[in-house]
Amino acid sequence: MTMHAQASNSVLGTSPVLTIDNLSIEFPAYKSTVKALNGVSLHVNPGEIVGVIGESGSGKSVTAMLSLRLLPERAYQVKSGSLSILGRDMLSAREKDLLKVRGRDAAMIFQEPMTALNPTRRIGRQMLDVIIHHQQLSKTDARAKAVALLRDMHIADPEQVMNSYPFELSGGMRQRVMIALAFSCDPQLLIADEPTTALDVTVQRQVLLLLREKARERGTAILLITHDMALVSQFCDRVYVMYTGAVVEQGVTSQVMADPRHPYTRGLLSGLPEQVEPGQDLMTIPGQVPNLSALPEGCTFRDRCAYAMPKCLQRPPMQVIDAVADRKSACWLSEPSHFSAQEMPS
Numbered sequence: 001m002t003m004h005a006q007a008s009n010s011v012l013g014t015s016p017v018l019t020i021d022n023l024s025i026e027f028p029a030y031k032s033t034v035k036a037l038n039g040v041s042l043h044v045n046p047g048e049i050v051g052v053i054g055e056s057g058s059g060k061s062v063t064a065m066l067s068l069r070l071l072p073e074r075a076y077q078v079k080s081g082s083l084s085i086l087g088r089d090m091l092s093a094r095e096k097d098l099l100k101v102r103g104r105d106a107a108m109i110f111q112e113p114m115t116a117l118n119p120t121r122r123i124g125r126q127m128l129d130v131i132i133h134h135q136q137l138s139k140t141d142a143r144a145k146a147v148a149l150l151r152d153m154h155i156a157d158p159e160q161v162m163n164s165y166p167f168e169l170s171g172g173m174r175q176r177v178m179i180a181l182a183f184s185c186d187p188q189l190l191i192a193d194e195p196t197t198a199l200d201v202t203v204q205r206q207v208l209l210l211l212r213e214k215a216r217e218r219g220t221a222i223l224l225i226t227h228d229m230a231l232v233s234q235f236c237d238r239v240y241v242m243y244t245g246a247v248v249e250q251g252v253t254s255q256v257m258a259d260p261r262h263p264y265t266r267g268l269l270s271g272l273p274e275q276v277e278p279g280q281d282l283m284t285i286p287g288q289v290p291n292l293s294a295l296p297e298g299c300t301f302r303d304r305c306a307y308a309m310p311k312c313l314q315r316p317p318m319q320v321i322d323a324v325a326d327r328k329s330a331c332w333l334s335e336p337s338h339f340s341a342q343e344m345p346s
């Protein structure tokens with residue numbers, strides 16, 4: 001399947017595994033309200049790898065956590081919108097239904113496996129618990145499945161890993177165990193929140209290649225949360241760019257990389273090493289993400305945007321650039337004539 005065809009799945013009638021529509025949530029805080037998500041819409045089709053990219057405070061991790069209802073229930077309020085996995089409304093689902101979805105239909109891979117693995121229990125014990133809980137296998141069959149899963153993750157000595165405690169393994173090996181655990185119940189969706197940020201660059205690439213290889217083999221969709229545009233360009237079929245709790249640009253990765261239409265996306269891209277001449281410093285986007293408790297009117301990127309104009313005091317709607325490829329941008333200057341391929345904001 002081509003990337004363009006994958007982007008068109010929803011148009012052709014294939015139901016997405018994850019659908020988020022106009023989702024807004026707030027975190028009530030002392031004397032203020034943090035507007036964490038402000039009308040987020042995105043979807044992930046079966047088998048695709050979709051990136052969500054943005055700086056800290058963009059809402060990408062909140063989106064990931066909320067997708068599996070992993071945020072503390074009393075900490076937030078849903079102000080609008082919907083979120084469903086395989087057609088199941090996740091926002092109203094009861095806890096016992098959520099337990100069935102988590103692991104079986106959709107699983108999560110976290111940045112630091114030590115937070116997800118129990119440090120006091122051997123890896124094998126933890127894997128058996130998950131497999132037996134979701135698949136009702138005998139202990140013998142579950143153990144055989146766990147060994148096979150670890151071997152499938154290119155772990156040379158699965159028995160040794162099964163007998164290890166998490167702290168006895170390297171960071172890369174722990175993340176392979178987490179990926180094995182995530183795939184153990186053959187979920188249709190994996191949500192990976194900065195899964196390799198804690199790893200060095202070489203191991204990071206190995207782990208992501210493994211994740212993609214196994215997802216492609218099984219037809220599993222991945223929602224990859226990252227702040228790293230280079231990872232998006234290498235691993236994602238489509239990408240959503242988030243800023244201040246909203247999607248500001250989306251599309252097939254190759255199109256967004258080659259022809260970004262939102263100045264924020266252009267800023268993220270200008271920080272890539274391949275965009276920089278030898279001897280030049282990497283560019284960063286000037287300014288800071290606005291306070292989510294006091295978002296400015298209009299375009300929230302205005303104070304950092306080299307192209308800001310009076311019209312930007314009004315919030316720009318998502319403008320459709322290519323309906324078939326689901327390519328959109330929320331900028332008054334989304335038309336191609338406004339940006340040349342070389343021009344970058346200073």
Ligand code: SF4
Nearest residue numbers: 299302305312331332
């Ligand atoms: Fe910049 Fe205006 Fe576009 Fe916002 S709408 S990104 S301020 S040009």
